[in-house]
Amino acid sequence: MNVNEVSVNGSANGVSCESGTKSAGKRSNGLCNPVKDNSSYGSYEMVEEIATYLLERTRIRPRCGIICGSGLGCLADQLTDVDSFDYDAIPHFPVSTVAGHRGRLVFGRLGGVPVVCMQGRFHYYEGYSLAKCSMPVRVMRLVGCTHLIATNAAGAINSRFRVGDIMLIRDHVNLMGFAGNCPLLGPNDDRFGPRFLGMAKAYEPALLAVAKGAARQMPGMDDLLHEGVYCCVGGPNFETVAEGRLMALLGVDAIGMSTVHEIITARHCGMTCFAFSLITNMCTMSYDEEEEHCHETFVDVGRQLEGRICELVARVVASIGESCSETPLAK
Ligand SMILES: O=P(O)(O)O[C@@H]1C[C@H](O)[C@@H](CO)O1
Ligand SMILES: Nc1nc2[nH]cnc2c(=O)[nH]1
Numbered sequence: 001m002n003v004n005e006v007s008v009n010g011s012a013n014g015v016s017c018e019s020g021t022k023s024a025g026k027r028s029n030g031l032c033n034p035v036k037d038n039s040s041y042g043s044y045e046m047v048e049e050i051a052t053y054l055l056e057r058t059r060i061r062p063r064c065g066i067i068c069g070s071g072l073g074c075l076a077d078q079l080t081d082v083d084s085f086d087y088d089a090i091p092h093f094p095v096s097t098v099a100g101h102r103g104r105l106v107f108g109r110l111g112g113v114p115v116v117c118m119q120g121r122f123h124y125y126e127g128y129s130l131a132k133c134s135m136p137v138r139v140m141r142l143v144g145c146t147h148l149i150a151t152n153a154a155g156a157i158n159s160r161f162r163v164g165d166i167m168l169i170r171d172h173v174n175l176m177g178f179a180g181n182c183p184l185l186g187p188n189d190d191r192f193g194p195r196f197l198g199m200a201k202a203y204e205p206a207l208l209a210v211a212k213g214a215a216r217q218m219p220g221m222d223d224l225l226h227e228g229v230y231c232c233v234g235g236p237n238f239e240t241v242a243e244g245r246l247m248a249l250l251g252v253d254a255i256g257m258s259t260v261h262e263i264i265t266a267r268h269c270g271m272t273c274f275a276f277s278l279i280t281n282m283c284t285m286s287y288d289e290e291e292e293h294c295h296e297t298f299v300d301v302g303r304q305l306e307g308r309i310c311e312l313v314a315r316v317v318a319s320i321g322e323s324c325s326e327t328p329l330a331k
Contacts, residue, residue, distance in 0.1 A: 042135050044191050046092050051142035053091055058083035060107035062116040063324045064317055065140030065271075067262060069121070069152035070100045070295070071302020072278065076117035078310050079108030087120070093136070094128055096120035100299040105136070111314050113321030116140055123257050125236040130176065130183040133258075134265035138192060141269040147207075147320045148266040149313060153298045154256035154277035155238065157247045158228060161254070161279050164305060165224045166312070168211050169203055169275040172260045173231040173252055183261040184268055193268035202263050207274035207316060214315035221308055228253030230277055232260035238293045244283040254279060274316055278302055278309065 055061075060083060068075045084106040087093045096103035101120030108115065122133040137148060154167070161167065174182070188195040208227065215221040231247060233239070235257035239247070247255055254277045263273050280298035284291045302309070 041092075042131050042138075044189050047135065047138045047142055050090060050092055050139050054085065054105070054107070054139070054143055057085070058107045060109070060114045060116070061144050062107060062114045062140070063145060064110075064113065064115045064147040064149060064320050065137065065145040065266075066110075066115055066117045066313065066317075067121050067137075067148070067150045067259075068101075068117055068119050069150075069256075069258065069278065069302070070098070071153055071280070071299035072151045072306075072309060073100065073102050073119045074303070074306035074310055075151065075313055076102075076104075076106040076108075076119040078314070079106055079110055079115065079117065082106055082108040084119075094122045094132055096122065097126050098123060099295060100302070110317045111321070113317050113324075115317060116143060116145065121258055121262075123236075124176075124234045124261075125257060130181060130261040131185065131265075134183040134261045137262050137265040137271070138269060141192075141266070141271060146271060146324060148262070148271045148273045148275075149316060150259045150262050150266075150273070150275040151309075151313070152230075152256045152259045152275070152277050153280040153302060154230060154254040155281045155283040155293070156254055156279045157244060157283050157285075158226070158253040159282075159285070161226060161228075161282070163279055163281060164301060165226060165279040166221075166305075166309070167226045167228045167230070167254050167277045167279060168208055169230045169259070169277060170208065170227045171203060171229050172263065173229060173250055174199075174260050174264070175231050175233060176260070177264075183265045193270060197264070197268050199264070199267060202267055202273060204272045204274055207272070207319070210319040211274065211276070211312060211316055214312055218308065218311060221312070224308075226253070230259060230275070231255050232257060238291070239283055241284055241287055244285045247283070248285070255283060272320075276312075278305065 087103045103120045106117045215225045231252040280301045
């Protein structure tokens with residue numbers, strides 16, 4: 001099969017620069033070449049090659065992939081029987097460039113359930129296309145994951161939220177998609193999933209119920225927990241007051257710079273998804289307010305809440321473990 005015909009990568013409106021990919025021991029020069037990237041990056045064969053590389057080096061056969069958001073790398077630190085791979089050692093993998101994103105893939109067990117964690121994700125503002133940001137989700141699928149848990153740091157639009165709260169994501173607004181940017185742009189490869197994708201049940205209601213049930217059993221957690229709508233923007237700048245107000249009108253509760261394209265990619269390849277936002281700041285909704293946005297402070301909010309967040313994720317993973325059969329799915 002001609003890889004050019006089945007490539008699933010699309011760069012954003014033909015204007016996204018790809019940066020920092022390691023391939024065959026050589027880093028790209030980071031120059032824009034969307035046409036080339038569109039035809040060769042992220043093919044099924046490439047993702048399969050990465051999956052094979054990893055499976056040959058670990059005995060863990062993960063059922064659930066976990067993406068650690070800014071300041072939430074602690075999720076990977078609680079795994080046992082660990083095999084970890086720095087991103088720059090994995091063929092074709094992008095590299096993390098953001099503080100609080102360590103840049104490694106960690107295979108291991110969480111409460112006995114085999115999982116794989118991205119300890120650091122890729123963002124559009126780093127210069128990667130949405131397809132490239134989300135490519136590791138397809139790797140997770142091809143190493144056997146049936147479920148994805150995505151976490152992120154986000155700003156609250158909803159005035160009832162407070163810094164340190166957790167918002168379970170019930171739904172999202174794909175604002176970048178409205179502008180014609182989507183991780184599924186370009187030719188579709190049916191081996192990953194269908195050309196046209198329904199998104200009405202993107203976030204699995206049963207896992208939302210598990211998380212809410214778990215929170216009720218964790219002292220003080222119920223008060224911190226909300227359910228709501230997440231929106232991803234390209235970043236890296238935060239929102240103007242007018243943009244924050246627009247988000248409120250759109251029904252958005254929290255805003256960030258990730259997750260949506262990962263969930264689209266995961267749903268495309270048939271994964272069951274659960275996601276939550278750690279509220280790290282209140283969005284500035286009035287010109288009278290001081291803007292107090294600082295990435296380093298956001299990372300600290302994650303550190304302060306790591307015990308609770310780890311427990312919540314462990315409980316959701318335990319329920320996923322119970323629902324999965326023991327048949328390995330890895331190709
Ligand atoms: O990876 P996530 O979505 O948690 O990162 C958020 C969005 C920006 O990358 C960063 C802003 O501080 O945190
Ligand atoms: N876009 C956006 N991303 C964030 N990530 C953490 N806080 C914020 C925020 O206020 N806005």
